[in-house]
Amino acid sequence: MNLTRIVSATPKRTIAGLMTLSLVAVASACNDSTELIGVDTNKVYVQIERLGNPLVSEVFFPKRDHGLHNNKSPIDDIRTMQDGGTDVPGHIRAFASQFGRSETIITTLGAVLTPDELLVYPNRSTAAGNVGWLTWALKPGTGYGGRMLGDDVVDAGLTAIFGNLLDPAAPVVAGLTSDNVPASVRSFSNSFPYLEAPR
Numbered sequence: 058m059n060l061t062r063i064v065s066a067t068p069k070r071t072i073a074g075l076m077t078l079s080l081v082a083v084a085s086a087c088n089d090s091t092e093l094i095g096v097d098t099n100k101v102y103v104q105i106e107r108l109g110n111p112l113v114s115e116v117f118f119p120k121r122d123h124g125l126h127n128n129k130s131p132i133d134d135i136r137t138m139q140d141g142g143t144d145v146p147g148h149i150r151a152f153a154s155q156f157g158r159s160e161t162i163i164t165t166l167g168a169v170l171t172p173d174e175l176l177v178y179p180n181r182s183t184a185a186g187n188v189g190w191l192t193w194a195l196k197p198g199t200g201y202g203g204r205m206l207g208d209d210v211v212d213a214g215l216t217a218i219f220g221n222l223l224d225p226a227a228p229v230v231a232g233l234t235s236d237n238v239p240a241s242v243r244s245f246s247n248s249f250p251y252l253e254a255p256r
């Protein structure tokens with residue numbers, strides 16, 4: 058399956074805010090400063106972090122660049138760092154290349170994860186199997202997207218990077234396709250807040 062082609066052919070309807078778990082800075086002109094040096098009284102909120110797709114920052118960005126990712130917005134993800142962006146595709150390539158991952162894997166990951174937003178298509182069916190992380194890409198034209206509480210997103214992400222899901226010809230890097238924590242170790246309720254009790 059050529060996800061790159063699928064992605065480019067699929068109109069993206071983004072509920073971007075869903076994904077930018079960040080506190081979005083509003084009511085002020087944007088600036089490119091990546092330094093938090095205090096409270097900006099011209100802003101209603103100060104963005105301190107963001108999380109779109111799982112693993113993008115945690116895996117692909119070296120620790121020194123986490124602050125950069127947290128202080129930027131999805132619109133910056135396609136731009137190079139020299140141009141003031143976060144360069145998500147470049148970070149993916151730099152990381153994956155260290156493990157000899159194929160060009161197909163690298164470009165597909167870059168296409169699916171840039172910009173770093175959790176995509177949701179609310180006009181699509183929520184039937185079983187249709188909702189969940191990256192279903193919009195895996196089931197082009199019908200996948201709802203989003204993220205289910207029970208999604209083992211770490212295993213899914215590691216499998217995409219180190220397995221052969223995106224490129225059947227690629228070798229599987231043994232031992233790196235799972236965090237060895239199965240989704241079954243958690244249970245969820247059907248009522249708010251849907252999470253199991255602390256333990």
Ligand SMILES: [Ca+2]
Nearest residue numbers: 209212238239
């Ligand atoms: Ca897992």
